[in-house]
Amino acid sequence: MSSAILETTSTAATMRRNFWRGVWRVMKRKPSRLVGAVIVLGFTFMGVFGPMFYPEVLPRDTSQLYAPMSAEHWFGTDGQGRDVLAQVITGSRYVLLSALVTAVITVVLGTAIGLFSGFKRGRWDTVLMRLTDMKLTIPGLPLLLVLSTVWSFGSALEMGLLLGLLGWGGVARAVRSQTLSLRERGFIEAARGLGLSTTHIVGKELLPSMAPYIAMNMLIAVTGAVYAQVGLFFLGVLPYEADNWGVMLNLSVFGGGALTTTAALPYMLAPLLAILLLTLGIVLVVDAMDEIFNPRLREE
Amino acid sequence: MKRLAAVVALLGLTAVTAACSGSGTPTNQSSSGGGGGGLFTTIDVNRPGIDASGPANPYNPKGNSFLGYNAMKLAWVKNHLTDPNQFYPGIAESWEIAPDNSAITIKLQPNNKWSDGKPVTAEDVRLSIGIAYTQGSTAFAITPGAAGAAADVEVVDDKTVKVTQDMTNPSSKFARGVLDTFVAPAHIWGSVLPADFWDKLKASRGEGADAEKAREEITALGEKIITFAPEKDVSAGPFILERVNPGEALLVKNKEFYNAANVAPDQVKFLNYTGNEQIWNYLISGKLDHAGFTAAPADVMNRIKQAPGTNIIKGFSPVAVGMAFNQTKKPYDNVHVRRGLAYLIDRAEVTKVASPEGGNAAVTTSGIHQKPAQEWLGAELNSLEPYNPDPAKAEEEFKQAGLQKKDGKWALADGSPWKVTMTAPSGFSDWISAQENIKGQLVEAGVDAEVVTVADYPLYLEEIAAGKYDVGFWLIALGPAPYDIYQRLYGASNGWTNVAGKIKHAEPGKSGNWMGGAEKVEVDGTEINPGELTGKLNSVSAEEAKPIMLQLAKAANQDLPVIQLWDYVNTQFTNTSRFTGFPEQESDLLRLPAGVWIQLGMVKKTP
Numbered sequence: 001m002s003s004a005i006l007e008t009t010s011t012a013a014t015m016r017r018n019f020w021r022g023v024w025r026v027m028k029r030k031p032s033r034l035v036g037a038v039i040v041l042g043f044t045f046m047g048v049f050g051p052m053f054y055p056e057v058l059p060r061d062t063s064q065l066y067a068p069m070s071a072e073h074w075f076g077t078d079g080q081g082r083d084v085l086a087q088v089i090t091g092s093r094y095v096l097l098s099a100l101v102t103a104v105i106t107v108v109l110g111t112a113i114g115l116f117s118g119f120k121r122g123r124w125d126t127v128l129m130r131l132t133d134m135k136l137t138i139p140g141l142p143l144l145l146v147l148s149t150v151w152s153f154g155s156a157l158e159m160g161l162l163l164g165l166l167g168w169g170g171v172a173r174a175v176r177s178q179t180l181s182l183r184e185r186g187f188i189e190a191a192r193g194l195g196l197s198t199t200h201i202v203g204k205e206l207l208p209s210m211a212p213y214i215a216m217n218m219l220i221a222v223t224g225a226v227y228a229q230v231g232l233f234f235l236g237v238l239p240y241e242a243d244n245w246g247v248m249l250n251l252s253v254f255g256g257g258a259l260t261t262t263a264a265l266p267y268m269l270a271p272l273l274a275i276l277l278l279t280l281g282i283v284l285v286v287d288a289m290d291e292i293f294n295p296r297l298r299e300e
Numbered sequence: 301m302k303r304l305a306a307v308v309a310l311l312g313l314t315a316v317t318a319a320c321s322g323s324g325t326p327t328n329q330s331s332s333g334g335g336g337g338g339l340f341t342t343i344d345v346n347r348p349g350i351d352a353s354g355p356a357n358p359y360n361p362k363g364n365s366f367l368g369y370n371a372m373k374l375a376w377v378k379n380h381l382t383d384p385n386q387f388y389p390g391i392a393e394s395w396e397i398a399p400d401n402s403a404i405t406i407k408l409q410p411n412n413k414w415s416d417g418k419p420v421t422a423e424d425v426r427l428s429i430g431i432a433y434t435q436g437s438t439a440f441a442i443t444p445g446a447a448g449a450a451a452d453v454e455v456v457d458d459k460t461v462k463v464t465q466d467m468t469n470p471s472s473k474f475a476r477g478v479l480d481t482f483v484a485p486a487h488i489w490g491s492v493l494p495a496d497f498w499d500k501l502k503a504s505r506g507e508g509a510d511a512e513k514a515r516e517e518i519t520a521l522g523e524k525i526i527t528f529a530p531e532k533d534v535s536a537g538p539f540i541l542e543r544v545n546p547g548e549a550l551l552v553k554n555k556e557f558y559n560a561a562n563v564a565p566d567q568v569k570f571l572n573y574t575g576n577e578q579i580w581n582y583l584i585s586g587k588l589d590h591a592g593f594t595a596a597p598a599d600v601m602n603r604i605k606q607a608p609g610t611n612i613i614k615g616f617s618p619v620a621v622g623m624a625f626n627q628t629k630k631p632y633d634n635v636h637v638r639r640g641l642a643y644l645i646d647r648a649e650v651t652k653v654a655s656p657e658g659g660n661a662a663v664t665t666s667g668i669h670q671k672p673a674q675e676w677l678g679a680e681l682n683s684l685e686p687y688n689p690d691p692a693k694a695e696e697e698f699k700q701a702g703l704q705k706k707d708g709k710w711a712l713a714d715g716s717p718w719k720v721t722m723t724a725p726s727g728f729s730d731w732i733s734a735q736e737n738i739k740g741q742l743v744e745a746g747v748d749a750e751v752v753t754v755a756d757y758p759l760y761l762e763e764i765a766a767g768k769y770d771v772g773f774w775l776i777a778l779g780p781a782p783y784d785i786y787q788r789l790y791g792a793s794n795g796w797t798n799v800a801g802k803i804k805h806a807e808p809g810k811s812g813n814w815m816g817g818a819e820k821v822e823v824d825g826t827e828i829n830p831g832e833l834t835g836k837l838n839s840v841s842a843e844e845a846k847p848i849m850l851q852l853a854k855a856a857n858q859d860l861p862v863i864q865l866w867d868y869v870n871t872q873f874t875n876t877s878r879f880t881g882f883p884e885q886e887s888d889l890l891r892l893p894a895g896v897w898i899q900l901g902m903v904k905k906t907p
Contacts, residue, residue: 057743062649066599079597080653080737149755236726240753253577255729256597260580263599 026291036284043278047096050089058082058090058243066256066263076266078248079256084270091243092274095226098160102225105164107218110171111210115202117172118179129176136169144228148237153229163225171217178210212293219282219289226275245271338878338905340565342894343573343582345592350572352544355529358482359435364544368895369551369568370535374406374425375479379618379891381672382842384781385475388889388896391420391483391536397475403464404475410459413556414485415533415540422455424536427486429453429463430493433501434522439463439477442504442515445799447471447838450478469801471838473781485534492525538563538899547572562901564879583607583873590882590894591873593617593658595730601657609877615890616671617870618779620662621731622862623722623738628808628816629770631701631712638860640697641720642687644745645738651866654734659866667789667856668849669777669867676782676849684857691745708746720749723769725760731773734865765793767814774862782845783837786852789830789861795819796831803835821859823851830855880906 027033061081069076075084117128143166153159182188183206191201233246236254240247248271256264344366351362358365365371375387375395385397393409412420429450432440441449448471454462465474494500497518504514533541538560539551549570553563571588573579579594586607596604604610623645625632632638642665651661663670664686666677673681698705702713712718720742724731732753739749754760764772776788790796795806795813808816820827833848840848856862870890874882881904882897883889889897897903 057740060737060740062652062737065653066597079733080740237755240724240726240732240751251729254575255733257577257580257600260577260584261597261599261603264597 023288023292026288029291030287033284033288036281036288039277039281040285043092043096043281046089046092048093051093054086054090058086066267068263069266075270078267079251079264084248084267087243087248088245088270088274091245091248091271094156094159094243095229095245098156098163098229099222099225101157101160102163102167102228103218103221105161106167106171106221107214109164110168110217111175111207111214113168114172114175115179115206118176119183119198119202119206121180125176128172132169132172135166136173138166140166140228141231144232145235145237148232159229160225163228167221167224171214171221174217175210175214178213179206182206182209212289215293216286216289219286223279223282226278230271230275245274337566338564340568340589340879340898340903341571341587342568342590343571343579343588343592345579345594348574350544350546350549350570352546354544355527356533356535356541357526357528357530358484359431359528360526364541364549365533366539366549366551366568366570366893366895368537368893368899369539370533370537370541370554372483372535372537373479374481374483376892376896377476377480378888380780380888381616381618382675382780382782384473384779384784386888387476387479388892388900390479390896390899391425392479395475395479401465401470401472401474402467403462404478405456405460405462406479408459408461409558412536412558414487415535415554415556416485417556418485418487419458420483420536421458421486422461424483424486425461425481426453426455427489427493428481428483430497430501431484431489431525432481434493434518434525436519436522437477437481439465439474440481442501442518444505444507444511445469445801447798447801448474448477450474469798469838471783472840473783473838476781483536485536488530488534489528492528493521497521538895539568542567557899559899559901563898564881564901564903564905565898568895568898580604583610586610586875586877588873589875589879592893593871594873595655595658598656604873607875609875611874611876611882613872613874613883613885613887613890615870615872615883615886615888616669617868617891618669618672618777618785619775620669620777620864620867621659621734622665622774622776622864624764624772624774624815624862625860626767626770626772626814626816627818627861628767628814631703631718632770633816634701635859636697636701637703638863639687640694640701640703641742641747642860642863643690643694643697644747645741645863645865646689647865649741650734650737653737654730655866655868657869658730658871659868661866662864665857665860665862665864666853667776667862667864668785668853669779671867672777672779672785673853676846677853680850680853684853687863694745705746710747718748720747721752721770722749723752723754723760723764723772725757726753726755728757728773734773765812765814767809767816773865776862776864777867781837782842782849783834786830786834786837786849786856789815789856790817790834790852791831794831794861796834798835798838803832805829805831815861817859817861821855823854823858828855830859876906878906879903 027037059082061077064077064081065079067073067077073083078084078087113128113132117125147162188201188205191205230246230249233244234249236250249268252258252264252268256267258264258268354360354362354364356365356370357363358371373390374392375390378386378388380386391408391412392406394407396405406425408420408422408425414420429440433442439448439450447469449466450463451466452464456462463478500514500517504511504518535554538554538557540554542550542552551568553566554560557563571582576594576596579591580596580600582588583591583604584607586609605612625638627633647661651659660670664684666673666681666684668676698710704711704713704715710718722735722738724735732751735751739751742749754763763769777785778788779785792812794815794817795808797804797806797811805819806813820829828851830852833852837845837848872890881902883902
C-alpha cells in the first residue's frame, strides 16, 4: 500500500519535472518568449514592489515643468515637475491589480457558467446562454460611461470587479462550446462508463483539456482590462488619480498639449510605452503557452 | 476653457444693480481709413461644439446667436475697475441716469434697422424687457423685494424708453441691470409673450397666492422662450446668421446696421471645437483672427506666439479664485487653522503650475482683485497681512488651534487624523493642477491632503452648496460693483440674504449657507457684521463705499473665509495678418466680445 503511494508520488513528481523541463525547452526555442516572460515578471515586480521605492506624494520641482528626457528624468517631468517614470511605476499597482482582478473574475465566472451550461445542457443551458447573450449585447463602453457618473472608482478592486462582471460573456460562450464538443468524446464516455462522479469528470477530465485555452483567455483579459480602464481615465470620466496611466495620458494631451507640441511628448509616451510593453509581454507568453499545452506543437 | 465658461457665466450673473453717473461715450464711430471686406474667423470660447440645429435665439444656451455679432444688448458693460455703470453704446445710442439712480432714460440709435429693413423701436425694447422678466434678469426680477428691480417701463416715444427703479430696495447697479439686456425684434418675437403679460407682471408684484401663481406663470414662459426658433435670423447687430453646419457657423454683414459703413469684415466664421487642443492648433496655424482666453501650456503658448501675425492682448478680468472652507467642518471652523494653511501655501508656485498665462498670484487675501484693490483700498492694501509662505508661522497658528503634531504629521486636537480633502470639477484643468500642487505643498509640511474630482461644474456647485465638501475652489472678487465683489464672501453662500432691503442671516447648512462663517467677526478688535456691511454696498456711492470696502477687506484678510490664490488675467489672442485695429493692452474692450470691437468700427482690414 505504502509503496503504491510512494510510486504515485514519484510519478507525479517526475511528471511535474518533465513538464517544467518541457516549459524550459519551449521557452528556449524562441528567445522572444523568454523576453515575454521577463517583461511579465518585470511588470508583476513593478506592481507589487515598485510603489515602495517612492514616497506617497512624489517630489516636485517647479523649475522643471515638462522637462525633457534626461539622465535624471528618463521620461522627463509632468506639469507639476514630477518625474514621469516614477508616476508610471507608482501608477502600475492600480492598473495591474485591477486588470488581474478583472481577468480572474472573467475567467472564473466565464468558465463556471460555460462548463455548467455545456455539461448540463437542457433548461439550464438555455437560461444561462440567454443570459450570456443578453450580457453580450450590452455595449461595454457606454455602460461604463454611465456607471462612472454614479460610481467613483477609487479602489482598483472595485474597478476590476466591474470590468470583470462586464467581460465574462465571451469566455462563457467559448467554454460552453468546447464542453459540448468534449463531453461527446470517448474519454468522457469511458469515465462515465466507469461510474466516476460528475465532479471528477468535470474537474479531472474536462477542465485540464481546456486549461490552456482558459489560461490564454486570462492573459488576454488582462490586456483588455488595461485598455478599458486606461481608456476611461483618459476620457476623463473617472476621478482624478495623479499617477494613473490613463490620467497621465489625459493630462499630457489636454493639459500639456502632447499632440500639439513636443514638450509633453515624453509624458504621453511613457504610459503608452508601458501599455505597449505589457501587451507585448503577454502576447509572447501566450505564444509560449500555446506550445506548452498543445502536444502537437510540442512534438518535434 | 470650461473654466472660462464658468467665469463668464458668473460674470453674467453679476450683471445686476448699481450706482449713478456714467453716460454713453460713443467711441470710434468715425475712424475711417483702412478698407472693408474679408472674412473674420473666430471661435466662441464660451461654447464648445456648434449645434447646427440650435435656433438663432440669444436666450438659448445652445443657440446660434453670437453676442456682439448677431445678438445685441442695449449697451455693452465696460466692467470698469470701480464703476459698474460705464457702457459702450449698443442698441442704445445714449442714456441718462437720474442722480439718485431712480430712473434711466434710454435713447435708441436713430438710424438702426433690423436686418429685414424694419426700424428698431422702443416697442422692441419693451418686449425684450418683458422677455428679460421671464429669464430671471436682475433689474427685471420677479422675486419680491429683490434689490435693484425695475418698477415701471415706459415707452416715451418711438426711440426713447424710461425705466424706473423700485426705490424700496435700490441698488447702485440698477442702470447696469437695465442696459445689460438683449434686444429682440418685436415683429418676430411678439408672439412669445401673451397679450396679458404686463397685467400678469403687475399681479406678480403683490403678495399671496395670486401673485405666486403669476410668478410661476412668468417663469414657465421663460422655458418656452428658450426654445423659440425664429424662421430666419433677424438681427440688429453688425451681422446676420447665414448658415450653420456642425463644423462652422457663417455670419454675413447686416447692411441695415447703424454703423455698417465702419464694419470691416463682410463675413464672420465661427469654427467648431470640442477641446482646447483644437483651439491651439487653429492658433498655431494662424487661422483665427480672434480667440478669447484659452489656457495653454508654456510650450504651446510659445508656438502660438511664433505664428505669423499673432498679437496677444492682456487686460484686467474682474475674477479671482480662492480656496474656500466649509467652516461647519472641523478643523476649518478655527481661524488659526485657516491662517496656518494660508502660511503654508506658496501662491506663486500654485499660479506658476496652474495658470501661468491666465493668472497673477494674489498679493494677499482681500476679497478684491489686486487691480481694483488698489483703487478701493489705496495704501491700506499694504497694511493687510500678506500671508507669505512661512512654515514657522503656520506651525504657531496650528498650535494655537490646538492641533497636534505626531511623527511630523498634523492631527486634529483629539488626536484623530486630519486630511485636507479638496474638491474640483473634472475638466477644470487649472483648478485640478492647483489643488494637486497645494496637496504636494501641504504633504511636505506634514498636513495630509488629497484631491477629489466630481463630474462637472453644475454638480460641483450643487454639492458645494449642499455642504458636501470640506474645501473647494470658489470664484471671488466678481467686480466691478462693490456689492458683487463681497457678496461672494459675505452673501448667500455664507448665510446673508438681502430681501426687500433687509439683510438676514441664516444658520449654517440652511438657505444655501455652506461656508458657515460666524455672523460677526472681529476686525482690529471691533466686532462687525460683514454681511450687513456688504448689503450696504448696494446703495451707497463709490466714495461712501471705500471705508466699507476697507473694513470688509480687513475682515476677509483676518478671518479668511477663503484663501485668495490668484487673480485672473484676461488674455485674448488676435492675429493682425488680415485685420488690424484691435484693442490696446489693458483696454476695457477686452472684457467685451470681439463683435463689439467690430461694431464700434475699430477693426479694419489689414492694407
